[in-house]
Amino acid sequence: MAKPEIIAGLDMGSGKVTCVLASHDPAAGKVRIISGASVPCKGLKGGVVVSIPETTKAVALAMEEAEEKGGEVIREVLMGVRGTHITTYNNRGAYNIARTDREITADDVASVIESAKAIPMSSDREILHVVPQGFSLDRQKGVPNPVGMEGSLLEVGVHIVTASSSHINNLMRAVSQAGFRVVDTVYSLLALGEVVVSPEEKDLGCLLIDVGDQSVSVGSYYEGSLRFSRELGIGGYHVTRDIAYALHTSMSAAQAIKEKHGAVLSSLVDDEGAISVVGLDGRNKREIKPRELLDYIQPRVEEIYGKVNSALQNCNYAFPGGAVLTGGGSLLRGMPEAAEQMLELQQSRLGLPRPDFIDGPPEYMTHEYTTAAALVCYPFIRSWPGDEGRAGATSGGVFRRVKRLLQNMI
Numbered sequence: 001m002a003k004p005e006i007i008a009g010l011d012m013g014s015g016k017v018t019c020v021l022a023s024h025d026p027a028a029g030k031v032r033i034i035s036g037a038s039v040p041c042k043g044l045k046g047g048v049v050v051s052i053p054e055t056t057k058a059v060a061l062a063m064e065e066a067e068e069k070g071g072e073v074i075r076e077v078l079m080g081v082r083g084t085h086i087t088t089y090n091n092r093g094a095y096n097i098a099r100t101d102r103e104i105t106a107d108d109v110a111s112v113i114e115s116a117k118a119i120p121m122s123s124d125r126e127i128l129h130v131v132p133q134g135f136s137l138d139r140q141k142g143v144p145n146p147v148g149m150e151g152s153l154l155e156v157g158v159h160i161v162t163a164s165s166s167h168i169n170n171l172m173r174a175v176s177q178a179g180f181r182v183v184d185t186v187y188s189l190l191a192l193g194e195v196v197v198s199p200e201e202k203d204l205g206c207l208l209i210d211v212g213d214q215s216v217s218v219g220s221y222y223e224g225s226l227r228f229s230r231e232l233g234i235g236g237y238h239v240t241r242d243i244a245y246a247l248h249t250s251m252s253a254a255q256a257i258k259e260k261h262g263a264v265l266s267s268l269v270d271d272e273g274a275i276s277v278v279g280l281d282g283r284n285k286r287e288i289k290p291r292e293l294l295d296y297i298q299p300r301v302e303e304i305y306g307k308v309n310s311a312l313q314n315c316n317y318a319f320p321g322g323a324v325l326t327g328g329g330s331l332l333r334g335m336p337e338a339a340e341q342m343l344e345l346q347q348s349r350l351g352l353p354r355p356d357f358i359d360g361p362p363e364y365m366t367h368e369y370t371t372a373a374a375l376v377c378y379p380f381i382r383s384w385p386g387d388e389g390r391a392g393a394t395s396g397g398v399f400r401r402v403k404r405l406l407q408n409m410i
Ligand SMILES: Nc1ncnc2c1ncn2[C@@H]1O[C@H](COP(=O)(O)OP(=O)(O)O)[C@@H](O)[C@H]1O
Pocket: 012, 013, 014, 015, 016, 046, 047, 211, 212, 213, 214, 215, 235, 236, 237, 240, 255, 258, 259, 260, 262, 326, 327, 328, 329, 330, 331, 332, 333
């Protein structure tokens, strides 16, 4: 039997590069993670490259470490992107089936999706994804997959994800200078939605909130599909900075205090004990009460969820499925509970990759690796047809195989 192809998922976030290597086991219908690595990166801020050499160095280091651990050599990566340069739209497309047999083919589906791509867009932007939200056939709504059905007017609602071409090109440049080929560029939120949110939650209506360092990605699902997404320019970094300013300490000390002692809600604060704070000179130590820390964290978290709420103002549906939280920032104690209170939800939970899709060593089934793992799964489990992604036209093995997979599926 041929050796399964190994691909890498590369999470290019803020301040670090995280990757996993994985192979797809079609018989089990699972992606198996082999190894992974996460290294700090000074070249990335909020999902955007501020230094190509620094980013290249971090990608090379992370991949080298993962290759060594996994005993594999990799050439191709699926690159995840995030950040406020990503903007999204909803649009509709229509396509007339003029043939006499009027049986809808996969090409017709591709054509109607293509027609929905017509949105006004400046030349420095490009479309990353066109995600179908549902087809209608001769005005009958709610057709999940029209292939093989008969009809004369095929329509589709789509969610379009666009990004700044130069920001994407800088990311691609950094990755290719590290010696890897980007076979697809994926909006991380989309990949996370496929791997951490259940179909039942999506059907009911739910939120996916990825709290990163310098941006928060928000997705809302309703009747099974992604209806809305937005990148907000705020995140864990802002919480850290508030703590650093208030306590006159370094960003790294503030981050360590936040991660060890931080909490979002008063009910989670321990009134016992004290937190030791090192001054900017690295020596001058003092102690604060845990409750004081809450005063610095809570207002910023309220602002974060306030921005999520404002972004969702025009979504005219409820979220009985609650919220699924991912990203390092969601690990701050009390973030899920605060989401329930501040967004008025019935439930919320932290999201990890669903075990029915993915398995591997437990050290990679963690919050730190969730985005990279979701990226590597994305081509195999994506639940919609027609989205070839940015590099689809020119890519190699992975995409040819995924295309075949899709052709078999539809
Ligand atoms: N245990 C923790 N408690 C609180 N915050 C955390 C914890 N672990 C990570 N973070 C915060 O998560 C943020 C980074 O999240 P991450 O998902 O890595 O960001 P990005 O996706 O933007 O690269 C940082 O602000 C970091 O301080």
